[in-house]
Amino acid sequence: MAYLELAALKKVYGKDIEAVKSFNLKVDKEEFIVFLGPSGCGKSTIMRMIAGLESVTEGNILLEGESIIDYQPKDRGISMIFQSYAVWPHMTVYDNVAYALKLRKISKEQIDKTVKEVAKISDIYQYLNRYPNNLSGGQRQRVAVARAIAIKPKLFLMDEPLSNLDAKLRVSMRTDLKRIHQELKTTSIFVTHDQSEALSLADRIVVMNHGYIEQIGTPNEIYHDSESMFVAKFIGSPPSNFLTVKVKEREDKIFVIHSDFELEVKNKYKKALKNKYINKEIILAVRPENFTINKKGILKVKCNIIEPQGSHVVINIFVGGEEIKVVSNILTLKTNEEIDLGFSEKIAFFDIETEKRIR
Amino acid sequence: MEKNKKGTVKSVFKSPYMFLVPALLFYTFFWLLPVSLSLIESFTSIDGGFSLENFKMMFDDPLFGEAFRNTLIFAVISLFLQFIFALMFALLINRNFKGSKWFLFIMLIPMAIPPSAVGILWNTGLVESGWINSLLSVTGLQNLIELLGIAEGPIIWKEASGLQAVFMIILIDTWTVLPSVMIILLAGLQNFNEEYSEAARIFGANRFQALKDIVIPIIKPTIITALLLRIISGLQVWLISVMIFGFNNVPFLLERIVFYTDQVRLGVYSYKLSVTYSVFVVAVVSITAYIFIKLTKGKDWSGTSE
Numbered sequence: 001m002a003y004l005e006l007a008a009l010k011k012v013y014g015k016d017i018e019a020v021k022s023f024n025l026k027v028d029k030e031e032f033i034v035f036l037g038p039s040g041c042g043k044s045t046i047m048r049m050i051a052g053l054e055s056v057t058e059g060n061i062l063l064e065g066e067s068i069i070d071y072q073p074k075d076r077g078i079s080m081i082f083q084s085y086a087v088w089p090h091m092t093v094y095d096n097v098a099y100a101l102k103l104r105k106i107s108k109e110q111i112d113k114t115v116k117e118v119a120k121i122s123d124i125y126q127y128l129n130r131y132p133n134n135l136s137g138g139q140r141q142r143v144a145v146a147r148a149i150a151i152k153p154k155l156f157l158m159d160e161p162l163s164n165l166d167a168k169l170r171v172s173m174r175t176d177l178k179r180i181h182q183e184l185k186t187t188s189i190f191v192t193h194d195q196s197e198a199l200s201l202a203d204r205i206v207v208m209n210h211g212y213i214e215q216i217g218t219p220n221e222i223y224h225d226s227e228s229m230f231v232a233k234f235i236g237s238p239p240s241n242f243l244t245v246k247v248k249e250r251e252d253k254i255f256v257i258h259s260d261f262e263l264e265v266k267n268k269y270k271k272a273l274k275n276k277y278i279n280k281e282i283i284l285a286v287r288p289e290n291f292t293i294n295k296k297g298i299l300k301v302k303c304n305i306i307e308p309q310g311s312h313v314v315i316n317i318f319v320g321g322e323e324i325k326v327v328s329n330i331l332t333l334k335t336n337e338e339i340d341l342g343f344s345e346k347i348a349f350f351d352i353e354t355e356k357r358i359r
Numbered sequence: 360m361e362k363n364k365k366g367t368v369k370s371v372f373k374s375p376y377m378f379l380v381p382a383l384l385f386y387t388f389f390w391l392l393p394v395s396l397s398l399i400e401s402f403t404s405i406d407g408g409f410s411l412e413n414f415k416m417m418f419d420d421p422l423f424g425e426a427f428r429n430t431l432i433f434a435v436i437s438l439f440l441q442f443i444f445a446l447m448f449a450l451l452i453n454r455n456f457k458g459s460k461w462f463l464f465i466m467l468i469p470m471a472i473p474p475s476a477v478g479i480l481w482n483t484g485l486v487e488s489g490w491i492n493s494l495l496s497v498t499g500l501q502n503l504i505e506l507l508g509i510a511e512g513p514i515i516w517k518e519a520s521g522l523q524a525v526f527m528i529i530l531i532d533t534w535t536v537l538p539s540v541m542i543i544l545l546a547g548l549q550n551f552n553e554e555y556s557e558a559a560r561i562f563g564a565n566r567f568q569a570l571k572d573i574v575i576p577i578i579k580p581t582i583i584t585a586l587l588l589r590i591i592s593g594l595q596v597w598l599i600s601v602m603i604f605g606f607n608n609v610p611f612l613l614e615r616i617v618f619y620t621d622q623v624r625l626g627v628y629s630y631k632l633s634v635t636y637s638v639f640v641v642a643v644v645s646i647t648a649y650i651f652i653k654l655t656k657g658k659d660w661s662g663t664s665e
Contacts, residue, residue, distance in 0.1 A: 073560045080561045086554035090576045090660050100562035131660040
């Protein structure tokens with residue numbers, strides 16, 4: 001039995017605005033799940049339905065096997081971190097953390113002990129007597145974290161908690177969140193539109209688009225084994241390169257033909273291409289780091305623009321009029337230098353109509 | 360010459376303080392001057408020397424005690440009623456239900472009616488064959504009133520006196536000013552970040568607790584502003600009383616001022632009396648407002664630095 005189960009969950013606003021279309025997900029205990037998608041894809045709506053802040057149009061939410069959709073938010077055993085932190089400005093940090101415990105009628109000594117304990121975990125111990133307006137954004141976020149873990153929730157929800165922080169703080173805060181999760185092992189759901197946050201935090205990522213699930217998988221599966229063109233494009237910085245190619249069969253060999261190159265397909269995709277796609281156009285997807293440079297390549301190209309990134313360079317190249325981005329660790333490449341470009345084994349094909357992976 | 364601009368006429372005109380001159384002139388002539396003159400007037404006898412006889416005359420006014428009491432009762436009770444009802448309506452409209460815009464529009468109508476028209480409106484309602492009594496009889500409530508023995512026959516509202524009359528005026532005033540209080544509270548609520556109360560509900564509060572512990576404390580500055588304005592104008596009530604009950608029947612402090620200014624021709628004595636009443640009202644309003652601010656001042660959490 002799954003710890004948390006979202007079964008055919010649906011949300012319709014007004015008469016026909018479908019924010020979430022039949023969402024199914026099973027979450028194991030102690031898992032860290034990230035909902036990833038562009039704004040308006042329904043990820044926050046699902047989180048708010050789990051929290052009880054939004055009504056469920058259809059479907060069910062089961063926590064430890066029990067349906068919680070008719071419960072008040074306070075009776076669901078969850079805690080939440082908001083994008084705006086939602087740390088109450090008229091209470092001191094101490095009172096912010098203690099408020100939930102006071103409502104649970106816990107003894108004063110126990111409250112004091114818990115508040116100090118979580119304040120240490122979230123590194124806000126020295127600010128307990130301050131008001132939130134006297135704290136920085138990062139410190140306020142830590143207060144929100146302390147408040148959320150103080151009640152020992154069954155489920156920990158985070159709605160884009162890092163998006164209001166500056167870039168540097170965001171990276172250190174996400175490490176802290178991961179450390180706290182490893183310590184407390186609370187089952188967590190995290191909503192974000194930032195793919196690097198998702199990749200670094202998640203046990204499993206749920207990639208969403210227009211209220212649908214595009215793919216559920218570990219960060220590695222999502223990145224290296226994208227199920228759809230949307231995922232291949234949404235994940236990765238720079239994202240996957242797409243080239244339109246035509247499948248041809250010659251003497252029992254399968255080739256994909258582009259105006260500038262021909263590539264023989266030898267790996268596991270050969271059979272799938274042969275069965276359905278002979279003489280048809282498909283999409284060849286290559287991640288920027290999955291090219292080879294000056295190692296028996298298949299086409300000669302000029303480096304158009306070179307963007308140094310310190311540890312590597314990003315090269316802009318035109319292939320048949322289409323711009324692609326290649327990541328290389330050859331730091332000595334120069335603009336307009338001609339290179340011998342090839343493909344590594346890690347390439348993927350997508351159906352041009354359905355935009356789904358060809359396997 | 361270029362360097363030594365200080366002190367020249369030109370530099371005075373270029374000073375940013377010039378922007379304050381119109382406001383200063385206004386306050387000097389239309390506020391400071393009349394207030395100081397009234398103050399002096401109230402402490403001088405008819406012969407011109409310093410004296411407290413005007414105040415003695417005011418305290419000896421047979422209606423002074425009742426006017427003072429009525430004013431305080433009116434201010435406190437109407438403040439309380441108007442706050443509770445305005446908050447309820449503001450919360451209701453803030454929930455943005457279907458038709459809430461229309462509800463708001465209808466609620467605001469009393470605000471658009473000038474005070475003297477309000478007086479006329481209720482005056483025609485409160486006479487023996489007025490619309491209130493017809494409404495009671497049409498809806499059958501009149502029978503209920505007679506059955507319960509509250510009154511026999513139509514109620515003669517305008518014969519109400521003493522506190523009964525004050526309560527009637529409170530209800531009419533509440534009807535008139537409720538929208539203005541509500542709209543200030545609504546503005547406060549609409550600036551309120553919903554995530555604050557959502558967080559409260561997730562962390563264990565029911566809707567009422569979220570309102571009491573989170574929403575009201577956070578919009579407290581707005582509430583205090585609204586209530587301060589109300590308590591000040593509550594202490595200055597007079598028009599409804601005069602429009603419905605006439606002078607001398609349900610006295611208020613401000614009603615006394617108008618009465619002695621406009622209605623009696625005792626020459627210099629009535630003038631002195633009305634000026635003294637004015638000074639007294641200013642003192643009552645200032646002291647009440649001061650106490651109100653002191654009582655409602657909580658801990659300061661709005662600072663932005665240490």
